[in-house]
Amino acid sequence: xxxxxxxxxxxxxxxxxxxxxxxxxxxxxxxxxxxSTQFRxxxxxxxxxxxxxxxxxxxxxxxxxxxxxxxASCRAVEDALDITIPPNANLIRNLIHGMQFVQDxxxxxxxxxxxxxxxxxxxxxxxxxxxxxLARKISPWPNNSETLFREVQDRLKKFVGSxxxxxxxxxxxxxxxxxxxxEANLLAVSHYLEALDWQRxxxxxxxxxxxxxxxxxxxxGGMASAINLDDTATIxxxxxxxxxxxxxxxxxxxxEVYWPDLLAIASFYKEWASIGGGVRNYLAVGEFPEGDVRExxxxxxxxxxVLDRDLTRVWPYDHELVKExxxxxxxxxxxxxxxxxxxxxxxxxxxYAGPPTPWEYLQDSPKYSWMKSPRYDGKPMEVGPLARMLxxxxxxxxxxxxxxxxxxxxxxxxxxxxxxxxxxxxxxxIETVLLAxxxxxxxxxxxxxxKSGDTQTFAGAKWEPSSWPAKAQxxxxxxxxxxxxxxxxxxxxxxxxxxxxxxPSTWNCSPRDGQGQMGPYEAxxxxxHPLVNPEQPLEILRTIHSFDPCMACGVxxxxxxxNRITExxxx
Amino acid sequence: MLLPHPVPWTDNETLREHLEARGVSRRDFLQFCTxxxxxxxxxxxxxxxxxxxxxxxxxxxVVWIQLQECTGxxxxxxxxxxxxxxxxxxxxVSLDYSHTLMAAAGTAAERALHxxxxxxxxxxxxVVTGSVPLAEGGIYxxxxxxxxxxxxxxxxxxxxxxxAIGACAHWGSVQAARPNPTxxxxxxxxxxxxxxxxxxxxPPIGDVVTATIVHFLxxxxxxxLDAEGRPMFAYGARIHDQCxxxxxxxxxxYVEVFDDEAARKGWCLYHVGCKGPGTFSPCPIFQxxxxxxxxxxxxxxxxxCTEPKFWDTMSPFYxxxxxxxxxxxxxxxxxxxxxxxxxxxxxxAAHAVAxxxxxxxxxxAAAALPVLGEGSAVPPPTGGGREGGASxx
Numbered sequence: 001x002x003x004x005x006x007x008x009x010x011x012x013x014x015x016x017x018x019x020x021x022x023x024x025x026x027x028x029x030x031x032x033x034x035x036s037t038q039f040r041x042x043x044x045x046x047x048x049x050x051x052x053x054x055x056x057x058x059x060x061x062x063x064x065x066x067x068x069x070x071x072a073s074c075r076a077v078e079d080a081l082d083i084t085i086p087p088n089a090n091l092i093r094n095l096i097h098g099m100q101f102v103q104d105x106x107x108x109x110x111x112x113x114x115x116x117x118x119x120x121x122x123x124x125x126x127x128x129x130x131x132x133x134l135a136r137k138i139s140p141w142p143n144n145s146e147t148l149f150r151e152v153q154d155r156l157k158k159f160v161g162s163x164x165x166x167x168x169x170x171x172x173x174x175x176x177x178x179x180x181x182x183e184a185n186l187l188a189v190s191h192y193l194e195a196l197d198w199q200r201x202x203x204x205x206x207x208x209x210x211x212x213x214x215x216x217x218x219x220x221g222g223m224a225s226a227i228n229l230d231d232t233a234t235i236x237x238x239x240x241x242x243x244x245x246x247x248x249x250x251x252x253x254x255x256e257v258y259w260p261d262l263l264a265i266a267s268f269y270k271e272w273a274s275i276g277g278g279v280r281n282y283l284a285v286g287e288f289p290e291g292d293v294r295e296x297x298x299x300x301x302x303x304x305x306v307l308d309r310d311l312t313r314v315w316p317y318d319h320e321l322v323k324e325x326x327x328x329x330x331x332x333x334x335x336x337x338x339x340x341x342x343x344x345x346x347x348x349x350x351x352y353a354g355p356p357t358p359w360e361y362l363q364d365s366p367k368y369s370w371m372k373s374p375r376y377d378g379k380p381m382e383v384g385p386l387a388r389m390l391x392x393x394x395x396x397x398x399x400x401x402x403x404x405x406x407x408x409x410x411x412x413x414x415x416x417x418x419x420x421x422x423x424x425x426x427x428x429x430i431e432t433v434l435l436a437x438x439x440x441x442x443x444x445x446x447x448x449x450x451k452s453g454d455t456q457t458f459a460g461a462k463w464e465p466s467s468w469p470a471k472a473q474x475x476x477x478x479x480x481x482x483x484x485x486x487x488x489x490x491x492x493x494x495x496x497x498x499x500x501x502x503x504p505s506t507w508n509c510s511p512r513d514g515q516g517q518m519g520p521y522e523a524x525x526x527x528x529h530p531l532v533n534p535e536q537p538l539e540i541l542r543t544i545h546s547f548d549p550c551m552a553c554g555v556x557x558x559x560x561x562x563n564r565i566t567e568x569x570x571x
Numbered sequence: 572m573l574l575p576h577p578v579p580w581t582d583n584e585t586l587r588e589h590l591e592a593r594g595v596s597r598r599d600f601l602q603f604c605t606x607x608x609x610x611x612x613x614x615x616x617x618x619x620x621x622x623x624x625x626x627x628x629x630x631x632x633v634v635w636i637q638l639q640e641c642t643g644x645x646x647x648x649x650x651x652x653x654x655x656x657x658x659x660x661x662x663x664v665s666l667d668y669s670h671t672l673m674a675a676a677g678t679a680a681e682r683a684l685h686x687x688x689x690x691x692x693x694x695x696x697x698v699v700t701g702s703v704p705l706a707e708g709g710i711y712x713x714x715x716x717x718x719x720x721x722x723x724x725x726x727x728x729x730x731x732x733x734x735a736i737g738a739c740a741h742w743g744s745v746q747a748a749r750p751n752p753t754x755x756x757x758x759x760x761x762x763x764x765x766x767x768x769x770x771x772x773x774p775p776i777g778d779v780v781t782a783t784i785v786h787f788l789x790x791x792x793x794x795x796l797d798a799e800g801r802p803m804f805a806y807g808a809r810i811h812d813q814c815x816x817x818x819x820x821x822x823x824x825y826v827e828v829f830d831d832e833a834a835r836k837g838w839c840l841y842h843v844g845c846k847g848p849g850t851f852s853p854c855p856i857f858q859x860x861x862x863x864x865x866x867x868x869x870x871x872x873x874x875x876c877t878e879p880k881f882w883d884t885m886s887p888f889y890x891x892x893x894x895x896x897x898x899x900x901x902x903x904x905x906x907x908x909x910x911x912x913x914x915x916x917x918x919x920a921a922h923a924v925a926x927x928x929x930x931x932x933x934x935x936a937a938a939a940l941p942v943l944g945e946g947s948a949v950p951p952p953t954g955g956g957r958e959g960g961a962s963x964x
Contacts, residue, residue, distance in 0.1 A: 009714070009715050009716060010680060010681075010714050010715060012680050017712065017713070017714055019716075037712065037714065038639060038703075038711065038712045038713075039711040039712070039753060040639060040745075040746040040752075040753060040755075041711075041746060041752030041753050042712070042745060042746065043744065044750065044752045045748045045749065045750070045751075045752070049886065049887075049888075050886065050887035050888075050889070052887070052888075052889055053886050053887055053888050053889070055724050056874060056888060057748070058883070060641055060643070060744070060745040060773065061641060062642070063640075063641040063642045063643015063644065063645075063646050063647075064641075064642050064643070064646060066643060066646070090829075105766070105895075106798050132617045136734075149951060151594070155592065158592060175926060196649075200649070200650050200651075200860075200861065203650065203860065204860045204861065204863040206860075207859050207860040207863040207864045207865075207869070208863060208869065209866055209869060210832075210866075210869055210871070211859065211864055211865050211866030211867070211868060211869035211870075211871055212651075212776075212854075212859035212860065212864075212866055213646075213650065213859070213860055214643040214646045214647055214774055215643055215773065215774060217866050217867075217869065217871035217874075219871065220870060221829070222829070222830065224829055224830075224834075224869065224870040224871035224872075225869045225870045225871075226829075226830050226834040226835045226837075226870050227835070228835040228836070231835060231836055232836075232837065233816075233836070233868070234835055234836075234837055234870070235835020289713060320617060350707075350752075352707060355723075357708075357709075357713060357716055357717055357718050358712065358715075358716040358717045358721075359713070359716030360716070367618075370711075389826075449928075455835070456830060457829075457830050458828075458829040458830035460828050460830070463828065491639055502706075548605075
């Protein structure tokens with residue numbers, strides 16, 4: 001049989017610009033290439049700046065996960081300058097980041113991923129009464145009424161009848177890979193709409209503490225939102241009550257809508273529990289410090305590495321073992337392309353080496369992406385919700401073990417089912433439930449501290465550059481919604497001399513390294529992976545979306561010498 | 572991200588019919604028109620006119636392309652204050668093409684874009700987020716194997732007008748900060764023969780975006796613009812002149828260190844770097860996220876994100892304004908008083924004529940616009956700023 005070349009560019013329903021090329025053979029994917037097609041050079045721009053400004057610049061790497069780079073940057077600078085932030089500031093950052101996770105994961109499920117599993121057109125055939133019965137069986141959510149489902153369906157009928165499919169135009173409706181009964185499709189479409197209003201409400205937690213969203217404000221040394229119960233312009237009882245209510249509404253939606261929907265939909269797609277596993281190693285840097293950020297044993301989601309899918313052991317993580325390779329990337333290294341460099345020594349010189357635009361195929365080029373290839377001790381690593389839940393499961397984390405077991409029992413599958421496209425999507429839901437619950441704990445602790453008289457939100461002893469050493473360097477870690485993130489900063493005479501980020505989508509979207517090891521996207525696409533109709537690459541979207549790609553985040557460059565990027569060779 | 576609504580606005584339906592189909596009451600609709608009039612700086616007499624114009628409107632074609640960016644602007648639009656009508660506008664702008672959210676991918680998605688542009692050539696409103704990298708032949712951002720510049724030029728060629736949303740589309744933003752490694756520029760550096768309105772900010776407030784689009788739909792043309800191509804209804808006044816902490820500034824009550832006693836009383840942030848005195852933005856009035864708060868309201872100084880080149884001219888962000896590179900103001904602002912300090916940069920000079928809220932209101936009243944009849948062609952933009960305006964290349 002001959003191989004069919006498949007190109008999906010743009011991959012839609014993601015953040016940023018991603019291209020997938022594949023070769024299909026006998027209804028399966030035989031080979032795959034992942035390409036990041038955008039480059040912004042933000043790390044070059046960091047050089048010579050005030051390190052206290054770095055959070056604002058790096059925050060603009062991504063407006064979807066709009067919290068993660070800012071916090072990682074603050075942590076890197078605080079590490080370099082030996083600043084310990086007040087416990088209140090840490091709790092506020094946890095609440096902000098916690099809500100980022102919850103909101104981001106729910107949006108991903110309904111608005112970016114659902115259309116891979118939910119056939120909108122099929123919802124027309126649903127019986128609203130049966131839909132309501134189905135919904136009430138799995139959840140006490142009060143809006144799951146027959147009236148509401150009928151109303152949503154009537155509107156759907158009207159517009160499908162009009163022939164104007166809008167943004168649903170050219171979707172793969174009726175594709176045989178869609179398996180949900182019409183009632184489940186109608187349920188998902190209805191909740192897709194409710195989630196839109198819900199996210200707008202709960203994300204206001206960022207606005208109370210950070211002034212706006214996207215891109216709320218942060219501060220090296222703590223948080224700028226002062227606490228004073230007796231003033232109108234500060235964090236007071238009125239604002240704290242607003243926060244309290246948002247957390248309650250966030251948790252309720254997660255537990256009564258997202259979680260039951262996810263389990264119900266997953267139960268129709270169990271074959272995807274053996275598809276799309278990919279690389280066999282999983283890395284979590286851990287997140288949500290419940291003490292000082294340096295006390296990594298006090299992270300709510302634990303740190304560690306699972307190797308070769310062995311869940312009996314968790315290996316320690318040491319950031320010194322992270323290296324980036326450029327064998328397949330449009331860059332060059334002074335010591336040659338075979339070298340791997342740790343971020344402290346990181347260097348990047350862009351050197352485009354693909355075909356001239358417009359492209360037809362990139363798969364014939366040895367170099368094919370703006371992403372570098374990060375490797376841990378030479379191994380590719382998957383990062384993200386699945387990695388975190390696997391590390392937590394293997395480490396014996398009680399909350400994680402309990403809920404993972406609940407899911408496996410419900411779907412009647414074993415732990416091996418986690419290493420898959422479906423496992424990735426389920427893990428995202430699992431941690432959303434855990435974090436929505438945990439936010440209550442952080443809120444209660446913050447209120448307890450305020451009650452006891454501690455309102456400090458900022459540690460100012462090292463604010464002035466005159467208090468800094470002539471040279472300093474720091475590492476800021478953070479496990480973001482999409483996975484392990486690291487910022488490395490070097491400071492000389494009060495200014496940034498080098499800045500480097502290794503981000504989740506760089507780990508997951510990385511191209512092949514010098515040993516020919518594929519990155520996680522690529523490896524997942526060739527792991528027992530179907531592709532029934534290359535003209536309608538629905539299956540590719542399922543697996544790629546299960547990673548929740550965030551391409552702007554993956555864009556990576558540093559020119560250590562501070563030079564402009566050198567000439568690009570267009571072949 | 573943009574949400575496809577299950578009841579999109581169809582081609583032959585008026586907005587009134589469409590709203591009925593969606594279950595929006597007449598009362599809610601008029602309430603929205605009243606709110607919109609306030610946002611646009613028009614008095615209540617304009618409400619019936621806005622309502623009439625919107626009701627009889629047939630669905631315009633809007634194409635939204637995303638170039639070199641972080642998607643924060645799309646997220647911001649998703650957080651507009653009025654859920655019902657906000658969704659409507661979202662639905663409308665996302666109707667033909669939006670690669671963040673559409674169901675189709677790859678060639679099917681590209682075909683949808685091509686079809687939308689061909690079917691509505693010369694008539695659609697083009698919305699752009701993200702900048703255009705020009706260095707090295709534009710290789711730093713490609714979609715479907717084609718460069719951002721090529722995609723923008725093609726999309727702009729058939730557009731009636733262009734709305735550039737956010738600092739990236741406005742002037743390049745963070746990737747255009749020194750030394751601008753990818754040669755990033757804003758939309759108006761590429762599109763010279765079409766009206767371009769810049770919704771400034773990193774990101775802008777979502778409500779400004781929807782208000783601008785609704786303005787276009789209601790009056791058939793873009794709102795009055797300042798020298799930067801920004802709508803006057805939103806960017807006509809300085810933060811400093813609208814700030815609730817202005818009284819503290821005038822009284823010499825300043826936060827000197829974060830979390831000090833003054834910070835816990837909500838005093839002025841000028842001494843810890845606030846760029847409000849050099850920034851034209853509706854933040855204090857519109858506020859953020861269904862009017863929950865805004866940056867200064869949450870205790871952090873303004874970083875000036877609606878001004879061109881703010882990453883370089885407004886940083887270091889925690890330095891006091893006259894010390895900030897790019898301003899070159901000799902005198903200390905707090906000695907000089909607010910109004911004098913502002914003429915220092917070319918980008919904001921055009922505003923010096925009218926910094927007071929009172930003057931802004933007067934100008935808004937004068938700019939009350941006629942409603943265009945059905946089927947009118949789109950006239951050129953109003954507002955004298957752009958012809959002789961400052962360049963931001």
